[in-house]
Amino acid sequence: KNQVEQSPQSLIILEGKNCTLQCNYTVSPFSNLRWYKQDTGRGPVSLTIMTFSENTKSNGRYTATLDADTKQSSLHITASQLSDSASYICVVSKAGNNRKLIWGLGTSLAVNP
Amino acid sequence: KAGVTQTPRYLIKTRGQQVTLSCSPISGHRSVSWYQQTPGQGLQFLFEYFSETQRNKGNFPGRFSGRQFSNSRSEMNVSTLELGDSALYLCASSDPGQLSYEQYFGPGTRLTVT
Numbered sequence: 298k299n300q301v302e303q304s305p306q307s308l309i310i311l312e313g314k315n316c317t318l319q320c321n322y323t324v325s326p327f328s329n330l331r332w333y334k335q336d337t338g339r340g341p342v343s344l345t346i347m348t349f350s351e352n353t354k355s356n357g358r359y360t361a362t363l364d365a366d367t368k369q370s371s372l373h374i375t376a377s378q379l380s381d382s383a384s385y386i387c388v389v390s391k392a393g394n395n396r397k398l399i400w401g402l403g404t405s406l407a408v409n410p
Numbered sequence: 411k412a413g414v415t416q417t418p419r420y421l422i423k424t425r426g427q428q429v430t431l432s433c434s435p436i437s438g439h440r441s442v443s444w445y446q447q448t449p450g451q452g453l454q455f456l457f458e459y460f461s462e463t464q465r466n467k468g469n470f471p472g473r474f475s476g477r478q479f480s481n482s483r484s485e486m487n488v489s490t491l492e493l494g495d496s497a498l499y500l501c502a503s504s505d506p507g508q509l510s511y512e513q514y515f516g517p518g519t520r521l522t523v524t
Contacts (some may be wrong), residue, residue: 331512340414340500340515341453386453396511397466402452 299324301389301401309407314377318404320370320387328392332361332372335384335403344372344385377408412437414503414516422522428489431519435482435503441465442484443513444476445500453500459484460506488521496523 301322310316322330329348333341345354345361347370354361358375374381387401415434423429435442443466444456455468459478478484482503488495498520502513 338498338518338520340502340518342515343512346512390511398455398513400453400455402450 299389299391299397299399301387301399303385303387303401303404305404306402307405307407309409310377312377312379312408312410316374316377316406318372318374318385318387318406320372320401322368322370322387322389322399322401324368324389324391324399326392327365327368328390328396330361330363330370331388331390332359332370333386333388335386337383341386374406379408379410382406382408414501414514416499416501416516416519418519419517420520420522422524423491424524425491425493427491428487429491429521431486431488431499431501431521433484433486433501433503433516435484435501436514439503439505439514440482441504441506442478442482443502443504444484444486445502446470447498447500447518448496456486491523493523496521 304319331346332344335341344356344359347354347363349365360373363370384403384405386403389399391397417432441460443458445453447453457476458466462478473489476486498518500518501516504513
């Protein structure tokens, strides 16, 4: 069954600290993996997209890693800011004509001053 | 380029009524997807339209329908509203010609059914 599981479900950190969010998937055949940031009541915004051959991709203070062998990905946030408080969603795209997206439930991150 | 726009942003309806939501994709994008998001459920895929044709469909009842116009704008309709239809409805546009097939989301329509 095609699934995307994220952990932890929620996380609270202090401003300035680093954190790492996890994503495990069982989607096959694999096309790419995306991380989205969603602020409360807003639409998701793409942070990174990684294909099978990419194992690291950065977007400012956000760094995503992908291990296609173990089907795991992580999103590392460096020097967190209050504006990083949001839900972070991992999405895996199936290869094929339909390019079906399998969405995780997200990790809710709260950055406190 | 202007982003994805959705109208209205907020809507309050009564059970049994119907509602129509609108989405205008990024200029040049011909694919529009619709999602329902409720607390604890994540994004649930409703359907995708490409060049006025429904290309993919999620597991939602027939009360949920959509269409796409020749200018790529899309509408979603929900008939006989139920309390459980209260959610954030998100529209995403994409360019199928892109290898990554990245989706760009609008701000959403918050629907409340009372």
